[in-house]
Amino acid sequence: MNIAVNVERSQVQTVVxxxxxxxxxxxxxxxxxxxxxxxxxxxxxxxRVEIIVDILAALSLRIPMTDTMSATNLDELIDLLHDRLNRR
Incomplete structure (x- = not known):
């Protein structure tokens, strides 16, 4: 799935x-x-590593894996990815 800029949080949640x-x-x-x-x-x-790799690929998002490690739960991960997608 290739997601464009200005993606909704719900779209990121679905991918995750x-x-x-x-x-x-x-x-x-x-x-x-x-x-x-x-x-x-x-x-x-x-x-977890496999999941993150697949999520980043599905979102066509290139960020260091270490950037995702600050998320302590799925909501924080979704928010982090949503933010990064919309900053591109």
């Missing part, structure tokens, strides 16, 4: 959750809640 569900089958039917973190959902560090 779709990537998580694709890479972590146990979360396929999970209802994500505000404040959920990948670690709390049982996602290990290797899976």
């Amino acid at each position: 959750l779709d990537c998580i569900r694709q890479l972590v089958p146990s979360l396929q039917d999970h209802t994500f809640k505000q404040g959920d973190s990948l670690a709390a959902l049982g996602v290990n560090s290797m899976e």
Whole structure:
């Protein structure tokens, strides 16, 4: 999925959750809640890296992986990605 500048936060959220569900089958039917973190959902560090790589590719966003590590939960990650997309 290639997303243009001025993307809505909801579009970023959809991409993030779709990537998580694709890479972590146990979360396929999970209802994500505000404040959920990948670690709390049982996602290990290797899976997290795969998820972030897939999300960045899906959004056509080139930022250092380390920039995403400041996000402590999915909402913060979505906000961070949304901000970066709209700054391009």
